[in-house]
Amino acid sequence: MTGQPNTRLSDLFGLAGWSKGELARLVNRQAAAMGHPQLATDTSRVRRWIDMGETPRDPVPRVLAALFTERLGRVVTIEDLGFVRQGRAGKRRDVRSTDNPDGLPWAPERTAAVLTEFTGMDLMLNRRGLVGAGAALAAGSAITGAMRDWLRTDSPHTTDTPRRSDVLHADSAGLDRYEAAPIGWQEIEELETSVEVFRRWDAARGGGLQRKAVVGQLNEVGGMLAYHHPEPIQRRLWGVAANLAVLAGWMSHDVGLEPTAQKYFIIAAHAAREGGDRPRAAEALSRAARQMVHLGRPDEALDLMNLAKAGAGHEILPRTKAMLHTIEAWAQAALGRGQAMRRTLGEAEELFVSHRGDVPMPVWMQTFKDEDLYGMEALAYRTLAEHEPNAAKQAQYFAQKALELRIDGRERSKIFDHLSMASACFIADDPEQADRYARLALMAMTANSSERTWDRLREMYRLTGQYAGYSKIEDLREEIKLAMPKHHVKKLGPADI
Numbered sequence: 001m002t003g004q005p006n007t008r009l010s011d012l013f014g015l016a017g018w019s020k021g022e023l024a025r026l027v028n029r030q031a032a033a034m035g036h037p038q039l040a041t042d043t044s045r046v047r048r049w050i051d052m053g054e055t056p057r058d059p060v061p062r063v064l065a066a067l068f069t070e071r072l073g074r075v076v077t078i079e080d081l082g083f084v085r086q087g088r089a090g091k092r093r094d095v096r097s098t099d100n101p102d103g104l105p106w107a108p109e110r111t112a113a114v115l116t117e118f119t120g121m122d123l124m125l126n127r128r129g130l131v132g133a134g135a136a137l138a139a140g141s142a143i144t145g146a147m148r149d150w151l152r153t154d155s156p157h158t159t160d161t162p163r164r165s166d167v168l169h170a171d172s173a174g175l176d177r178y179e180a181a182p183i184g185w186q187e188i189e190e191l192e193t194s195v196e197v198f199r200r201w202d203a204a205r206g207g208g209l210q211r212k213a214v215v216g217q218l219n220e221v222g223g224m225l226a227y228h229h230p231e232p233i234q235r236r237l238w239g240v241a242a243n244l245a246v247l248a249g250w251m252s253h254d255v256g257l258e259p260t261a262q263k264y265f266i267i268a269a270h271a272a273r274e275g276g277d278r279p280r281a282a283e284a285l286s287r288a289a290r291q292m293v294h295l296g297r298p299d300e301a302l303d304l305m306n307l308a309k310a311g312a313g314h315e316i317l318p319r320t321k322a323m324l325h326t327i328e329a330w331a332q333a334a335l336g337r338g339q340a341m342r343r344t345l346g347e348a349e350e351l352f353v354s355h356r357g358d359v360p361m362p363v364w365m366q367t368f369k370d371e372d373l374y375g376m377e378a379l380a381y382r383t384l385a386e387h388e389p390n391a392a393k394q395a396q397y398f399a400q401k402a403l404e405l406r407i408d409g410r411e412r413s414k415i416f417d418h419l420s421m422a423s424a425c426f427i428a429d430d431p432e433q434a435d436r437y438a439r440l441a442l443m444a445m446t447a448n449s450s451e452r453t454w455d456r457l458r459e460m461y462r463l464t465g466q467y468a469g470y471s472k473i474e475d476l477r478e479e480i481k482l483a484m485p486k487h488h489v490k491k492l493g494p495a496d497i
Contacts, residue, residue, distance in 0.1 A: 004053045008082035016071045020046040031063045055083050075121040104146035111270045116222035122215050137259055140292055140300030144307040151311030191240045203410040207251025208449030218244040238275030242268045246284050253291050256451040278313035279320050286327050298334035322351035323368050326376035333380045336387035345377055371405035374398045378420040385427045395424035412450050415441050419456045426463035435472050454488045462496050
């Protein structure tokens with residue numbers, strides 16, 4: 001017991017709207033449903049948790065996490081409640097610091113437990129029709145401050161330390177328990193194949209339709225990781241977990257579940273490091289950086305990119321470095337730093353062409369092709385054009401190069417290229433071409449479940465206001481408003497409409 005209020009639990013308790021007596025009764029009922037009928041919580045204990053900082057014994061933190069998750073409609077973890085896993089009542093380490101709210105980085109043996117708990121809660125929200133978008137994003141600077149030294153060191157699991165072939169007794173979310181058991185190479189290969197199927201579907205159709213399936217697969221992999229396999233299999237399994245967590249995060253970001261997405265990116269970075277793949281961990285963090293730029297927080301994106309580059313290790317390939325540079329350039333463009341952006345993109349181009357064909361690319365980098373480099377350059381210049389209108393011409397140039405090569409079924413990327421081109425044309429005072437590319441994007445968006453495409457369309461739509469007297473653009477504006485989901489129309493300001 002710290003003697004100080006648990007402010008994190010207090011805040012969530014206030015949001016939930018329960019009385020202390022009501023929460024005590026719910027804890028007893030939920031604990032019985034989770035196989036702990038002997039638990040007897042009362043109002044005074046709830047008061048001590050909230051007002052005195054007492055940490056309840058297991059299974060109460062897991063019970064509370066499940067209750068708050070269901071009540072608030074978003075994933076609430078044990079850390080969110082201000083508790084430490086496997087803690088004892090009385091002495092405890094305070095994890096309620098706003099600088100590091102999730103206790104990052106996690107201890108190696110906790111990654112599988114966090115992964116399994118978080119995906120289990122996410123699946124519960126899916127089953128009950130809740131959306132889980134009410135949490136707050138952690139600041140990029142908080143993540144980098146907590147993880148900088150950790151990411152630069154090797155995981156203990158990648159050393160020659162002897163490993164036991166037994167079950168790791170990890171915390172469970174108290175939902176669907178996975179019986180830990182050994183797997184072999186065939187199962188690993190099947191899991192890796194499933195990741196590629198999910199990745200192709202996401203690229204073609206957006207993240208909304210298969211997100212639940214990816215989260216469910218990741219939850220099962222978390223259970224598999226609770227068994228200590230021989231080192232080669234365990235490393236491959238951690239790689240599967242990292243790939244699935246990145247995909248779950250990207251799909252969550254794609255449908256607007258931003259705090260959930262960020263948590264998956266952090267899980268992915270941990271999983272990749274557990275498997276000894278520091279470049280993959282860096283790529284996972286770069287996804288969190290892209291998310292920050294998309295949400296209008298480019299300075300925090302740069303914090304994350306500095307962490308990603310510093311922790312990527314010496315084995316990172318030039319093309320992976322090039323990809324990281326394009327994200328950094330986009331953040332610089334959003335801040336109006338044109339000179340820095342151009343320099344960073346120039347370095348990205350040099351790195352991209354320096355890749356030797358005799359060095360195989362990791363699976364997760366095989367989709368970063370010429371058109372993806374051009375697409376990111378178009379996006380960076382289009383973003384910079386908000387500060388320097390002359391940059392619109394370069395955005396058009398790179399968007400056209402990307403579109404000429406988009407033949408592999410990645411429809412969402414093609415939509416983004418069309419929107420970059422349309423926006424650049426509007427800024428360059430070419431409404432005829434802008435109208436053409438905007439309509440191409442709009443036609444494709446109706447078959448796509450990506451919320452991000454609507455976000456980007458909304459940005460383009462605001463540029464149409466200066467052509468209010470132009471009949472073709474007036475028609476386009478009306479078509480966009482009719483096609484746009486209602487919650488996106490509401491985000492348009494009165495001046496835009």
